[in-house]
Amino acid sequence: MITIEQEKEIGQYLSTKKLNSDLFFEIKDHFLQQISALMDEKQSNFQEAFLQTKISWSRELEMVRADALTFRKVTRIEKQTIQRRFRNITLYSIAFSLLFTGIVFIDPDLFVYFQLSLFGITLVLLGYNFIFRKMRLYSYLQLSFHPLILKNALMAMVLFTGLYFLYDSVAVVEGTQWTKFFSLYAMAAQIQLLYFNARKTNVLI
Structure with missing residues (x-):
């Protein structure tokens, strides 16, 4: 069971990726589900499950240039949407x-x-x-x-x-x-x- 403090930690991590609000909450839900599944199925503690989840999402959440004609960076998953x-x-x-x-x-x-x-x-x-x-x-x-x-x-x-x-x-x-x-x-x-x-x-x- 993920505590409120642990959920805040997930939110703080995702906030560093500067996602738009809709994508932020969507990915946060995926993180919560994935971490909960790892904690239940593999008996992992929160930090281990959180680390594994971050690794599995590392490519999608990698910061890249949003377009060839801009220096602004967004996550790879948001770049596809943009x-x-x-x-x-x-x-x-x-x-x-x-x-x-x-x-x-x-x-x-x-x-x-x-x-x-x-x-x-x-x-x-x-x-x-x-x-x-x-x-x-x-x-x-x-x-x-x-x-x-x-x-x-x-x-x-x-x-x-x-x-x-x-x-x-x-x-x-x-x-x-x-x-x-x-x-x-x-x-x-x-x-x-x-x-x-x-x-x-x-x-x-």
Whole structure:
């Protein structure tokens, strides 16, 4: 039987891994079950069972870089969750950008309205995050250097550089619909990041 003090010790160990709240409680439950099973089945004392459990979870709880374009470290198990979340954000942003870039191609005047609408949504989410203290000013400033935003900027630079060398004209590059696509993508990704942050979901903000 695990005592309250022993449960606190497990919690203190897991808190050093900086897990998000949902993952923290999920892994803590696994630790409690695994330690209890070892204590009952193998007649191990708490410290022995706790050590064996930590060893068995060592790979999943190893601290690694969350993304190639950030120095922030998270546990390996949380990195997998974050990367899945990033893939979903990217797919939704691409789908949104392609759809609205196509609409803007038909009626270019709509681009300004789309930008204003997205800017308004961004302001609302920012206000919510600041008012309820889910984000600090420093975190907002860092948002411009978020891995998803940086990847978008890098892709844009590569594409525009290629178009420039291909057509040898800045005007041709600026006149393509790709500028609108990358602009819409960046705003769509930022909105999703702020939304997840408002829900206290780890998206590296």
